[in-house]
Structures are given as structure tokens and as C-alpha cells.
Amino acid sequence: MAGSIQVALAGQQNAGKSTLFNALTGARQHVANYPGVTVDKKYGHYSFNGTAVVAVDLPGTYSLTSFSLEERVARDFLVRERPDVAVNVVDAANLRRSLHLTLQLLEMGLKTVVALNMMDVAKGRGLDIDIATLSARLSVPVIATVGSRGVGREELKQLIHDRSRRPQQALKPVNYGELEPIVADVALSLGEVALATSLPSRWLALKILEGDQQAELLVREHMSADKAQTVLEAAREMAATFEAANECDVCDHIITARDAQIRAIVDGCVKASATKGETLTSRVDRVLLNRLAAPFFLVLTVYLIYQVSIVWGYELTNYTWPYLAKTRELIAGLLPNAGFLEDPYTRSMGLWLVDSANTLLNYVPIFLILFALIAILEDSGYMARIAFILDKILHRFGLHGQSTLPLILGGVFAGGCAVPGIMATKGIPDNRARMATIFAVPFMNCLAKVPLYTLLLGIFFVEDKSLMMFYISTMTIIFALLVSKLLTKTVLRGQETSPFVMEMPTYHLPTVSGVLRRSFERTWIYIKKVGTIVIAVAVVVFTLLQFPGLPEERMAYYESQAITAVEKFQKAMNGTSYAAVAEDENIVPLVNFYSNYKRAKLNAGGAAGSKRVAETFQAENPAFYALVKPPRGDKDAKKGRRALRSLIRTRMTLRRDMKEERITNSFLGVVGRSMEPVTQFAGFDWKINVALLSSFAARESSVATLGVLFQQDDDQNSSLEDRMGSETRSGGATALLAVSMILFFALYPPCLATTVMVKVQTGSYMWMLFSILFPTVLGLTVSSLVYSIGVATGVSGIQMMTIVYFSALALLIIVGLMSDRRSALRLRRMTTEVSGGS
Amino acid sequence: MIMRNSEVISISLRSLNDVSPGTPVSIRKLHATGAVRQRLLDLGLMPNVPVTVVRAAPLNDPIELRVDASAITLRRQEAATVEVDEA
Numbered sequence: 001m002a003g004s005i006q007v008a009l010a011g012q013q014n015a016g017k018s019t020l021f022n023a024l025t026g027a028r029q030h031v032a033n034y035p036g037v038t039v040d041k042k043y044g045h046y047s048f049n050g051t052a053v054v055a056v057d058l059p060g061t062y063s064l065t066s067f068s069l070e071e072r073v074a075r076d077f078l079v080r081e082r083p084d085v086a087v088n089v090v091d092a093a094n095l096r097r098s099l100h101l102t103l104q105l106l107e108m109g110l111k112t113v114v115a116l117n118m119m120d121v122a123k124g125r126g127l128d129i130d131i132a133t134l135s136a137r138l139s140v141p142v143i144a145t146v147g148s149r150g151v152g153r154e155e156l157k158q159l160i161h162d163r164s165r166r167p168q169q170a171l172k173p174v175n176y177g178e179l180e181p182i183v184a185d186v187a188l189s190l191g192e193v194a195l196a197t198s199l200p201s202r203w204l205a206l207k208i209l210e211g212d213q214q215a216e217l218l219v220r221e222h223m224s225a226d227k228a229q230t231v232l233e234a235a236r237e238m239a240a241t242f243e244a245a246n247e248c249d250v251c252d253h254i255i256t257a258r259d260a261q262i263r264a265i266v267d268g269c270v271k272a273s274a275t276k277g278e279t280l281t282s283r284v285d286r287v288l289l290n291r292l293a294a295p296f297f298l299v300l301t302v303y304l305i306y307q308v309s310i311v312w313g314y315e316l317t318n319y320t321w322p323y324l325a326k327t328r329e330l331i332a333g334l335l336p337n338a339g340f341l342e343d344p345y346t347r348s349m350g351l352w353l354v355d356s357a358n359t360l361l362n363y364v365p366i367f368l369i370l371f372a373l374i375a376i377l378e379d380s381g382y383m384a385r386i387a388f389i390l391d392k393i394l395h396r397f398g399l400h401g402q403s404t405l406p407l408i409l410g411g412v413f414a415g416g417c418a419v420p421g422i423m424a425t426k427g428i429p430d431n432r433a434r435m436a437t438i439f440a441v442p443f444m445n446c447l448a449k450v451p452l453y454t455l456l457l458g459i460f461f462v463e464d465k466s467l468m469m470f471y472i473s474t475m476t477i478i479f480a481l482l483v484s485k486l487l488t489k490t491v492l493r494g495q496e497t498s499p500f501v502m503e504m505p506t507y508h509l510p511t512v513s514g515v516l517r518r519s520f521e522r523t524w525i526y527i528k529k530v531g532t533i534v535i536a537v538a539v540v541v542f543t544l545l546q547f548p549g550l551p552e553e554r555m556a557y558y559e560s561q562a563i564t565a566v567e568k569f570q571k572a573m574n575g576t577s578y579a580a581v582a583e584d585e586n587i588v589p590l591v592n593f594y595s596n597y598k599r600a601k602l603n604a605g606g607a608a609g610s611k612r613v614a615e616t617f618q619a620e621n622p623a624f625y626a627l628v629k630p631p632r633g634d635k636d637a638k639k640g641r642r643a644l645r646s647l648i649r650t651r652m653t654l655r656r657d658m659k660e661e662r663i664t665n666s667f668l669g670v671v672g673r674s675m676e677p678v679t680q681f682a683g684f685d686w687k688i689n690v691a692l693l694s695s696f697a698a699r700e701s702s703v704a705t706l707g708v709l710f711q712q713d714d715d716q717n718s719s720l721e722d723r724m725g726s727e728t729r730s731g732g733a734t735a736l737l738a739v740s741m742i743l744f745f746a747l748y749p750p751c752l753a754t755t756v757m758v759k760v761q762t763g764s765y766m767w768m769l770f771s772i773l774f775p776t777v778l779g780l781t782v783s784s785l786v787y788s789i790g791v792a793t794g795v796s797g798i799q800m801m802t803i804v805y806f807s808a809l810a811l812l813i814i815v816g817l818m819s820d821r822r823s824a825l826r827l828r829r830m831t832t833e834v835s836g837g838s
Numbered sequence: 839m840i841m842r843n844s845e846v847i848s849i850s851l852r853s854l855n856d857v858s859p860g861t862p863v864s865i866r867k868l869h870a871t872g873a874v875r876q877r878l879l880d881l882g883l884m885p886n887v888p889v890t891v892v893r894a895a896p897l898n899d900p901i902e903l904r905v906d907a908s909a910i911t912l913r914r915q916e917a918a919t920v921e922v923d924e925a
Binding site for chain 1: 870872873874875876877878879880881882884885892893894895896897898899900902906907908909910911912913915916
């Protein structure tokens, strides 16, 4: 867009950059990804004096080296996009540390405006900053802001506008002393790269001397291979000579010189009026991080989050679900009508999609609450404290202090959900630990696993129910930790790690708008990203379950059954005043009318709604309605209703039998059957295989599929537990099979929505595939071992479960102690190096 | 008691890992390289900067420091690479 201004917000973590970004752009924000990485790219728009402004919120960085992903992303953006203005958001209370980034921005030749943010906090600490002097010494405009209250927003917009109109100034903010001649030399040799990239050659020279890989890449990109080689080698040689002569690393020299410069700038600019004693943050921390009290506050926080989001949120879905059900009805009404035995594909597929979508949308209230609470934790500064408290344990298993929250959300006790759990891994600064967390979270106790556990415990462990439930709910964390340790040592070995050296932010009161914004934003990402892919895969699963369909002779059999039933109905109606209703062309509309009426009544809610439904249906077709709800004293209608009910029952039975047969014959059924040779070691027959396969679409469906598969005659009104119990027992199934199933289900691959989230958070389909295959193999191995050994030795189910539980626990303790010893050894070695080194 | 010279030196050389909470020290040298070094420098842990260990986590690791106006946490593993002097 001609005349529009591009602004990049750069700043250190905890400088209030995002808050200021929100204040600038308001609601007009978008989130995208930087190419090839999973770092969020946030941008927003506003207009100032008729000029359109695009603002980009860069990831928070301390400096612009290329050691961390965030820094590389931020710097890459500044180098490649060359924004018109860079707004450097500076934590006023931490000026000296913050100015390192400022000077680096200036060295990059960016038109910079400094927003001295969180002035209120600085004032509270008794700091008085002379803005005019600071601005003069830096030779850039400086403005005081308080992002959370919008203070200084309009002035900042004005400054950005003015700055973009003025030409770039050539600045040499730092004097590097003895290094200066070398910098000049290298800069001279990089002239053409500077020209091609419109970056200052001085900045390029500094980066090359620091040995910065990204900068070397830039040189190779814009120079012939030979020339680049010569120039880089010459620079390396000069750096080596300098280091030998000064007994000092070039990087250290650069940073020390910059720090000296900053001291000179800050000196006299910042006045600390009589130190006001202890800050509020350190007083709060003395309580919250007290050695004895810290675990207590942590458990309390975790419990509150769990209670409010998962438990109360789940209750809230009882109120929101009817709306989803109504939407389903609305769509069902728009789709073509159901047939007597088979529905048109548009109908069955349409409803299948709506059901899949509803399963996901049902979680929206939970997510809204959850994401709001997480935002509060992050903004307040307590999240960093959680990491501080728990890092030691989690670090031993390849995780990070900040893995705590994802694991909790995944479900520690009674159940959680892996989708928000994986979404919450975003904040973990160490990439390898983040990846390990992503793969560990699905092993936690997902809410949808609970119905299957309840079912199996109800059949096989009536007496040991509570002990089994205790095993199941605590075993998940053991598995999660062991898995993350295993993965860290194997497939994740090569992943980038970051040092655990971070700032403990000061406590802040989160703003309502900031919290709500983040909550809606993340929920929307969930709906958008997970929703679209789930719908796509739902189509695939539907096809796998529907096709190739029933063989012709079976279809003919069902049709003849249907005709018999219809004829029976017509015979019953013959001679009554409703005979016309029972004519062939009326049959399908009539049975649909009946079931629509029943469903509408179910969803009506309240006497008034119920009455309205009755009126609508009566008006629609009075003759049909008479059979559905016979008028008082109408004997024919009463007889008709009896006959109709019998017809509808037969229809339902036939449809269900057909469904079962169709699943048996379906591609998925065939797959389930073909898996039997492998799964037999775990004790699974093909029916269980199909249930486990279809539960991939949504965990909840595993119990439903089992219900369909273990169906018996309609009149036999026994519960699924009885039916499954009798059928599996007659097939020789024991509590051992149940243990095998439970273990497989505990280690089972995450549901579809979760694997999609894995794709989103890792940015790769390969990892998504891994997140499916690895647990499958692991689960099958464990279940097969348990079942086969159990059968061979003849131990009971509960004994086996106890053995497995305590073996896993023992393994966990051994692994934990071993890595503790190793890290102690490493620590000693390092300490010796320090002592011996100088 | 007579001490040999080398012993005296090895006693006076210690890392942030050995400092007990509340003792003010001053950074002498960073022994880490690469990303750890850069991060330490970024957070203001430079030679001659005064530092105080505020507390250790409930499980003794990591530790919290006060550097200038800010609070920094780091694992003992990283703290062991920071050589300090008594302030």
C-alpha cells in the first residue's frame, strides 16, 4: 500500500510490549506464523492522520544475536523487511539492561523511537528519569508510556508518524575502542553486501566479527562464493589477532564496550530517590516462594485452575449443549429427509459432520475459562514462579519448570484435555523440553478416557474399583514422565535447548481487556485450526466406516424385512379411518414425522415450548399427528399408534443391524480384522480393534462404538456392561483383558484434535505422525506383554495391574535418581573447571 | 595454620553455585560459552557487576539472584559457570 507505514515493536521480555501493542492497535489484530517456525507473528492496524499504519509485534528478545529462535525471528524480520520505524519498548525500571537492545537497533540503522514503558512501576520504585537528557544522549525521540492505561499512546503515534517522514540518520552509538580499526576494515570489505541489503556495513562488520552465523549467511547470499570466503576468512583472522593481543573475546569486548557506553548514557539521567526499601514483589515472593509455603500455594493454584476451568467449565457445558443440539436440529431439517432403511448420503454425512463439530464446540466454554486463567497466570508473573518451584523435578525427566501447566491441563487426577495442554506448551522457552512436553501431555488422563475406564471397571473390577481408579489416575503422570525422558534421550536428542536463565518478572495486576483478548484469541485459534482439520478427517473416517456397504443379498434381505413390517402396519390400518395415511407413499414421511416430533419434544424444554412443538406439528399434518398423538376417544387413531410404534421399532432394529453389519464389512472393520494377528497378544479381538480405531476421531466414541458392536436383540434390555460382560466372558475374556485394554487406552494415541494441535505446535506433519505411531507401538507392546505374561502365569487382573503399577513407579524412581547423580557429577566437574580454570 | 599458596587461591575462587543466600558478591568471570554466556550477559551478569543470591527453590535448584533492579533465576548447573568474588 502506497503511503502506509510499517512499524515493528521490539523489546525485551516483560517490558510490557504486548500491552503497548494492544493499546496502539486496539482490536484490529491478526496472528500468523513466521515462515517455517511456530513463533507467533502478531500484527495489527491503525490509522493516524489518514495514514494507514501496520504494526508488527516482534517476539520479546534481550538482544539481537542468533542464539535463540525468538531472536533469530525478530532479527530476520528487521533485516529482511526493514520496517519504516522501530518502536523500542523499554522497561523504565530496568533501563540499563534494556538499552543494550536500543543500541543494537540503532546500529542496524533503523529509524527508532524509544517508548519508555511502565513508567508507573519505575516511579513506584523511586526512579526519576530525565527523558530529555536521555533522548539527547541517544539521539532518538524518547517518550514515557504506561501501556496498560494507554498513557502516551497518541504522542507515540505522532512520534512514529514524524519519524517515518524524516530521513535515516547514520549513527555510531558505541565506540568500540581498540576494535574500531578492525570494524572499519571489515566494514569496508562488506560494501556491496551493505548496498544490496540496505544494512549499515558497520553493523554487518560487527556481526561478522562476533562470528554470527546468520550474518555470514547474508554475506554469502550477496557475494560471489570466492569473495565471501576471502572476506569472512580475513575477518576471522583479524578477530583472532585481536583476541590474542587483548586476551579478550571479541563478543565480550563488544558487549563490555556497549555496557560502558550505556553507563555513560544513564549516568545522571536516572536519579534514584532514597531507595524505598523492599519492593512489593520481593515482599510477596518472600511468602509465595518460601521454602515450606511454596508447595502449598502451588497446589492451591493448580487446584483452583482445575476446579474452575475443568470442573465448573464442564458443568457450564450442560447449559451450552442445548444450543448445539438445536443447531443440529436446524441443520437436520435442512438436509434431505431420512429414508426408511437407508438415508441419503448427504444427510448421514451432513449429520456426522455436525456431530463431529459439536463434539469440539462443546469444549469452548472450558477453553474460554481456561485460557483466561492462563493469561492471568502469565500476566501476573506467577507462571515464572511455578517454573522456579518445580523445575528440578521436571528437568530430571527432560521437561522444564514451565511444563507444569500443560501437564495439569492434560489431566492429573480425574481428567483434563490434551488440546489446551499442548496449546499451553507455547510459553516453554527450551525447545527440546517443549517438544518433550508436547508428546508427554497426551499420556495424561484425558476426560474422554473416563467412560471407558468406568465401563471396564464396572464389568471386571466391581470389588477393586477404587484401587483400580487410583492406579489409573496416578499411573498417567508416571507414564508421562518416563515417556518424556525416553524421548529426550532418543528422538529429541538433536533438538535445540536453551539455558534456564530467565528473568523473574515483577508482579502485575492483569488487565481485564488483556486477559479477555488472549482468551478469545486462543479459543478462536482452537476452533479455526482444530475445527477445519477435524471436519476433513471426519469425512475420511465416515467413508471408512460406510463403504463398501452391504452386499446385495443382505440388502435384499433387509428390504424384504422392511416390506413385511410395512405390510403388517398397512394390514392393521386397513378398514380404519386412517387407511389413507398408511399408503405406500406416506410411509417414509410418516415415520420421519414421528421421529422428528419426538426429537423436537425432547429439545423443546418447558411446557410452553412443548405446546408450541405440538401446535407446529399438528398444523403441518393433522392426519399424521392424530397417529402420533391420538385425540381423546378416537379408537382408530389409538390402534394406529400401536401399529405405528411397532413399525418404528422394527425400523430401528433393522437400521441398527444394518449399521453393525456395515461397520463389520467396512474398510475400518477389515482393518480391525486384519490387525487381529497382532492384537491377539494383547487379547483384543476385531471388535475391540474397531472401537479403538474409531475412537481416534473422538475418544468419546469408543464407548458408543462398543455399544453398537456388542448389541443384542432389541427386546433384551440389558445394559452395555452386562452385554459386553457376558459376551466377552463367554469368549474367555478375563479381568486380565480389561487390564490390557486399560493400559492400551492409557498409552493410546491422542485423539484427532490433539494430533492436529501437535501439528500446529510443532509445525510439522512428521511429528504429528510420530505422535500417533509412537503411542500405538508403545501401548500395544505393553498390553501384549501384560496379557501374554498374564495368561502364561495365570495371575489375576488386579494382581497384574499392581505389578505393572509398582514396576513403573520403581522405574520412575530409578531414572529420577540416576539423572540426579549425573547432574551432580556434571556440576562438580564444572565447579572444578571454574576453580582450576584461572 | 600454614597454608600453601595454591590452596589459598582455590578457596578464594568460587562460583555463584557456592554462594549462600543473602551474601553480596561480585562477578569476576563467565566460564560458559555460546547461548548460556549470551543469555547471562543479556540479563546483566557481566564482570564487576554486584549480585546477591536471594533464595534457592524449595527443592534447592534453581536459584534466584538479584542483579541490578531485576530478579534472575538460573539452574545451579549454569550458576556453577559464573565465577564470583566476595564483594
